[in-house]
Amino acid sequence: EAGVVQSPRYKIIEKKQPVAFWCNPISGHNTLYWYLQNLGQGPELLIRYENEEAVDDSQLPKDRFSAERLKGVDSTLKIQPAELGDSAVYLCASRPLGGELFFGEGSRLTVL
């Protein structure tokens, strides 16, 4: 069974540029999460989806971050414009109803 797939794995951009990350969860997993992981820190929740509905986006900086999960499967996280402080790893995770969380390998963003 394929795991959670994220792309790109690495992205280097200059500040003020836009960037987008894509996540394909495990088939059949209703719940999808985007987490932010700063260096030396634990993951922090950005947004959680139940199917196509964003049920918890209280930690998402909505002035520059946006996310979508069309058709309740794949998801995209966008940052526009990126700032230096956005350099981090962006983790996607999914879980089935009542099941455990599975993480992707993450997308590492470097903003210069």
Next chain:
Amino acid sequence: AQSVTQLDSQVPVFEEAPVELRCNYSSSVSVYLFWYVQYPNQGLQLLLKYLSGSTLVKGINGFEAEFNKSQTSFHLRKPSVHISDTAEYFCAVEGGSNYKLTFGKGTLLTVNP
């Protein structure tokens, strides 16, 4: 609100020694507890979880953890570590079934020969 405190940011040990990684949590509701491991440049992998029942939970790679409700702790242990156990370990709490997982800041376990 729920939170997790991992008391040690780094734990160096020698190979074949026992190790304990400490985790304390706070929550206003009953909790589910988890330990995840993260190897360099990889995502997080579930080691073990406590949902209910026996307070001693066994996971993969020889790790185990004990849920202590009175001390609000969920410490991770392994009786004999290997070089390959070198990684970052994260404790996480989920309040009841709210599907919101909160992570600690992590403990870097370094196993030396």
